[in-house]
Amino acid sequence: MQIAKFGVEDWLNVWENDAVYDIAGSSIASMTLEEIIDLSKITKEEFTNELFAKKMNYGWIEGSPEFKDEVCKLYKNIKPNQVLQTNGATGANFLAIFGLIEPNDHVISMYPTYQQLVDIPRALGANVDLWNIQEENEWLPSLDDLRKLIKPNTKMICINNANNPTGSLMDELYLKELVEIANSVGAYVLCDEVYKPFIKDINIPSIVDLYDKGIATNSLSKTYSVAGVRVGWVVANDEVSNIYRKIRDYTMICAGVFDDYLATLVLKNKEAILKRNEKIVLENLEIVKEWLKKEPLVSLKIPNNVSTSFIKINIPNPNDIEDMCIDLLKEKGVLLVPGNRFDMPGYARLGYCTHKETLEKGLAELSNYLRKYDK
Incomplete structure (x- = not known):
């Protein structure tokens, strides 16, 4: 059985540990175990007792x-x-x-x-x-x-x-x-x-x-x-x-x-967790919308309040998107998934539902990097 290399996972396996600002993922900002307990109808002591009793x-x-x-x-x-x-x-x-x-x-x-x-x-x-x-x-x-x-x-x-x-x-x-x-x-x-x-x-x-x-x-x-x-x-x-x-x-x-x-x-406890995550999605999407107003080289079909998006980056040669993303990571510490990993050169996956500070700084550094393409 022959199977193709998994494009996105292969990219992340190589590069994600080098990221300072990881805005490539498609999950909503990961919770700590402490956050899960705090949002649940259980105390830390009850949680620990349950785990300790597990065979x-x-x-x-x-x-x-x-x-x-x-x-x-x-x-x-x-x-x-x-x-x-x-x-x-x-x-x-x-x-x-x-x-x-x-x-x-x-x-x-x-x-x-x-x-x-x-x-x-x-x-x-x-x-x-x-x-x-x-x-x-x-x-x-x-x-x-x-x-x-x-x-x-x-x-x-x-x-x-x-x-x-x-x-x-x-x-x-x-x-x-x-x-x-x-x-x-x-x-x-x-x-x-x-x-x-x-x-x-x-x-x-x-x-x-x-x-x-x-x-x-x-x-x-x-x-x-x-x-x-x-x-x-x-x-x-x-x-x-x-x-x-x-x-x-x-x-x-x-x-x-x-x-x-x-x-x-x-x-x-999904209702409490979904309430937390709805707030992240909606607030971060507004951050992205405001950023797009000021970033002339990027456009986006706004996603339907879900945690993944696909930006179009106007660089001279769309086929250079992977090289651009590597250079962006090395120069600014910003991680995206280049669109060629989806057979879509000229685009990149932007995981905007990361933690707010990471998103804001990552977008700012992405814009700083893109100024080299200004005419």
């Missing part, structure tokens, strides 16, 4: 009943047996694709997107068509284009909502039309849903709440600010969940009793 066995293989119950609350009609705990959303995506895709299957993948959704099916021998996002369409792909790509033998459509890296968002009407297209040939729809939008009074439904052959993956890394807890999950119908259950035994036994406990604690 260091394998724990619950598929995730504890408490964890599964909390995940079910994120959906409308999901039962605990449809929830499988995974090693982050990366583990969930791998399981979701590996469990269903075989050589010569036809897969359609939104593009660019999280690279797993394209290159895992390719590595498994599938024929993958790219469903390209369009900047002029608020970074959404055209549903008419999807109708042209769909085939009688299409096995799966892969999307992430909101999109990484652009922050574009498929609303309920869009998703329903997508489901109608998928259902016309009986295709699965895999949706990586790690980026929850913080839009008041608008609820973007999960794909599993719209479609029986929908498959949802998620984790605590982005919206919940706890990437250090390597817990994610995959949710699907009973038939598909049983396929995943069998394959999962070959890839992991459990997430670990400590991680399961912390993940459950976070989900039990």
Whole structure:
């Protein structure tokens, strides 16, 4: 099995430890363990006592009943047996694709997107068509284009909502039309849903709440600010969940009793954590908007109140974006993800939901660096 190098992770593995101002990531400012406890309905003493009492066995293989119950609350009609705990959303995506895709299957993948959704099916021998996002369409792909790509033998459509890296968002009407297209040939729809939008009074439904052959993956890394807890999950119908259950035994036994406990604690107190994170997203987005007014060489389709964005940087040769980002890091300590890692030269992923001081200083240093391109 041959698989492409993971562009974004390869970039971050090499460069992120050199950053003074890391504005490349797509999580919302990570919480400390102390912050998690403070936002939870538990004291530090109670928390410590709970941990000290944990037996260091394998724990619950598929995730504890408490964890599964909390995940079910994120959906409308999901039962605990449809929830499988995974090693982050990366583990969930791998399981979701590996469990269903075989050589010569036809897969359609939104593009660019999280690279797993394209290159895992390719590595498994599938024929993958790219469903390209369009900047002029608020970074959404055209549903008419999807109708042209769909085939009688299409096995799966892969999307992430909101999109990484652009922050574009498929609303309920869009998703329903997508489901109608998928259902016309009986295709699965895999949706990586790690980026929850913080839009008041608008609820973007999960794909599993719209479609029986929908498959949802998620984790605590982005919206919940706890990437250090390597817990994610995959949710699907009973038939598909049983396929995943069998394959999962070959890839992991459990997430670990400590991680399961912390993940459950976070989900039990999600309202307080989401309130904290909504404030960060909205305030930091305003910082970015004000910065854009003063920065002539950068433009941005404003993301839909999610934690990732994709800026366009007007340099003489867009294909030089990676060299520019390396030079920016070495000269100013500012880390971005160059757009060529998404096959989009001339752009860069800006993770604006880092801590406020890091964002402000990082943007200021980015502007200082860009003055060398002024005419």
